[in-house]
Amino acid sequence: MSNLSILRTYAQKPPSEFPSSVLFTHTERTLTIYDAYPKSTFHFLILPRVQSESEITLKDLHSLKTLLKCDKSHAKEVIDALAKDAEDVKKEIESEMVKRYGFKWQVVGAIVAALVFSSTFRPIWTGFHASPSMHHLHLHVLSADLCSEKLKHKKHYNSFHPKLGFFLHLEDVLGWFEAEPSYFTQMAKLDEKKYESLLKEGLTCFHCDKEMKNIPTLKEHLQSEWDAQASKAKAREERKRKAEERKKDTDSDDVETATDEHQDKKQKS
Numbered sequence: 001m002s003n004l005s006i007l008r009t010y011a012q013k014p015p016s017e018f019p020s021s022v023l024f025t026h027t028e029r030t031l032t033i034y035d036a037y038p039k040s041t042f043h044f045l046i047l048p049r050v051q052s053e054s055e056i057t058l059k060d061l062h063s064l065k066t067l068l069k070c071d072k073s074h075a076k077e078v079i080d081a082l083a084k085d086a087e088d089v090k091k092e093i094e095s096e097m098v099k100r101y102g103f104k105w106q107v108v109g110a111i112v113a114a115l116v117f118s119s120t121f122r123p124i125w126t127g128f129h130a131s132p133s134m135h136h137l138h139l140h141v142l143s144a145d146l147c148s149e150k151l152k153h154k155k156h157y158n159s160f161h162p163k164l165g166f167f168l169h170l171e172d173v174l175g176w177f178e179a180e181p182s183y184f185t186q187m188a189k190l191d192e193k194k195y196e197s198l199l200k201e202g203l204t205c206f207h208c209d210k211e212m213k214n215i216p217t218l219k220e221h222l223q224s225e226w227d228a229q230a231s232k233a234k235a236r237e238e239r240k241r242k243a244e245e246r247k248k249d250t251d252s253d254d255v256e257t258a259t260d261e262h263q264d265k266k267q268k269s
């Protein structure tokens, strides 16, 4: 079995046949698996399962491009199902972030940039590759860090860079359906050549836009961006804890004062 078509094989397999190291969760319509080569601290793939009564066939589910050639409302149903199940996976990741690392991280950036690239500035990114290497449609769900030992090449990094354009945010793809039909047609073309040229662009940090000389430099820089966020979050927690302690102290002072006053009144009467 070729590695390229492993997702297609998965999509036709009953969930009970998966080892727990592969399958994270499933619903009637989707399977969520661990990405075998995670490019972030948390990285999952959500695949649509073939529905026996649906007009959308396994062949249609080959990629986003093939799906978008189908009847628009049927295509939308498939993407909506992925989006719905992605919400649950996102919640699980966010709670794991807090449980394991004590905070939820996200892209650092100015408020204006956050408004323009609203999908980028979330702790979890969900999206499709414009020109995927694996067969069978899959939605990437990953934490916003790209800190992983499996991230080894420029094309890996650029394919997930949240502002470069090769990574198509789910929110944007859903937006195509709401836009003018001509815009939908334009975007649905998904011209591989055009998108693949993006993978050759220079390396820039997705937090601060700084140019990076090579992958080792970039990886070190991304780690330091994450570390900085982690220590800020820690300091924030510490301040919160101290403030709560102070509040507790003043609260018990209040109780004491109240009791004193009460005593005074008693003595006076």
Ligand SMILES: [Zn+2]
Residues within 6 Å of the ligand: 129, 132, 133, 134, 138, 140
């Ligand atoms: Zn992919």
Ligand SMILES: [Zn+2]
Residues within 6 Å of the ligand: 205, 206, 207, 208, 209, 210, 221, 225
């Ligand atoms: Zn940076």
